[in-house]
Amino acid sequence: MKLFTTTALAALTALGLTSTAFADIKIGASVSETGPAAFLGDPQAKTLKMMVEDINAKGGINGEQIELVLYDDGGDPNKARTFATRLVEDDEVIAIIGGSTTGATMAIIPVIEDAEIPFISLAGAIDIIDPVKTFTFKTPHTDRMACMKIFEDMKARGITKIGMISGTDGFGASMQSQCKSVVGDYDIEIVADETYGPQDADMTPQLTNIKGADGIQAVLNPGFGQGPSIVTRNYAQLAIDMPLYQSHGVASDGFIELAGPAAAEGVRLPGTALLVTELLPDSDPQKAVATSYKTMFEDKTGTPVGTFGGYSHDAMLLMVDAISRAGSSDSVAIRDALEATSGLVGTTGTYTMSPTDHLGLDLSAFRMLEIQDGGWTLVQ
């Protein structure tokens, strides 16, 4: 009996805490705050919380307060599916943001498509929006776009033969295959194709083989986590005298620090406006939004802003914009408004959705960056 009472009390307290405001607009989120993808989900969760606080302080959407129901799926697709079901059935949210990883996102999609709830994913893979699913949208650019941006830059530099060294983790493997599928369009040939495990400590054997490949002019390293930092250090150790390209997966100040400014000198990668807010000309449409998010995030958390948190910033921005344009909390109306998004400036890029494009970004969303003297510079 006593156990029952305490449990009931605890449940009541929990209920009381989650529904402090009598909110009319309930937005659900499931991100990987902990677990192997915590570096994605942690800043995303913080961003969502601070944005909701900020929007509510400014009077909410059309005068109504937002209530955020946030779950931590730990990057586990099973949990993501459970939380999506709970958000739809128990919490009765009108829209969902989340799925920090592609796996979690793919698990959420069937649930929200059945329930007809608009959903914005924070994961990279192109499969999320290709083919287009009625209620599914996403904010991060795809890895295929990153490949295209990199190959465009290589072509402009007259590079025709490259080597690839990719991580065998999900991100690295997916980008490796996407890059291989578009590389032909740029008259570039991959003459060496090596891989490494995500936790490997030394990549000099692979790089030695790449260095020895015939006619090679540049190296591309799709991957994230510690791998790219170690590749960059080994690259400098072997004194390989060719341009090194990294992916958007490591577009953060942390990468320069981990790889060491000396080793990272000259490394190019496609990144978002968020990383280089100070370098953007005042005429740049993204300057204002990126700067304000950067300031807010860094003031509140004391940690440097990153691309991944930016994805959830843009997702919330898109959602709030769509809800205010829909003028109701009807899920289908919000979905239609999301699809009609036009010229919405976010930190990742400028979104213009259409019935055939539920991402709404083009290559201009990526900035080609080069590391010089331990900092970022824009490649024109």
Place this chain on the structure above:
Amino acid sequence: MPELMQFILSGLTVGAVYALVALGFTIIYNASDVVNFAQGEFVMLGGMITVFAYEAGLPLPLAAVIAILVTSAVGVALNKLAIEPARGAPVVSLIIITIGASIFIRGVTQLVFDKQLHRFPSFSGDDPIHVFGATILPQSLWVMAGAVAVFVALWLFFTRTLTGKAILATSNNRLAAQLVGINTNWVMTLSFAMSAGIGALAGVLVTPITLVSYDVGIALALKGFAAAMLGGMGNPKGALVGGVLLGLLEAMTAGYISSQYKDAAAFIVILAVLFAMPQGLFGKKSTDRV
């Protein structure tokens, strides 16, 4: 030939990392037959605590010493709070307790510290040393020297000191050890403290090469465990040779066959060796009286 030399140097670097982790397994195993799956977490703690102490402004050597002492204390706590209360439980149960402890330590670390990757500067700079047309980083030499030093110290400890022999005696027969006046509880505590300390030292040495975050322990423990099994569990010589062999195997496969099959090739060789020599290369044959 510079290619071969580079593959060898890479193999030695990685192998020394594995060997250092594998050496940490030996003491607890020798004292209790328990394979401590929280060993990787000790390595991780060594790296993480050093990083945060260093970033708080302490000089690197002091930060490293603090990390080793704190991790040893964690090892003692693990023994006192989790292993000792389960005394008398079968070895398998104790091993499962260490798996639970590793998950717990990982969870606490991500709360106390953070979930980001970290690194502190190499001890002697990052200018590569050239050897026969190949290169090696000075930090790799530190790791190799560390592995050899720990090996020599352990070998002397187990063969030349009374305490070391007490540990071996406890493993051999706990009751008999008690009867000849060995405080077996103290031996267990000591072995956890030493294992944790060696793990932390490994973490301090390898972090400039491998980087550290709260979740690097699993992969390190897996490779270190594989190295220890290959060389023969409980034998410091086996840990050293097993680690270096594993590293060289991976580097050669990546260099000459395909980097795709690097891990697979290493594990196939381990399976083959264990099939022919179930005790590992240097493990002692055990016979049970029935």
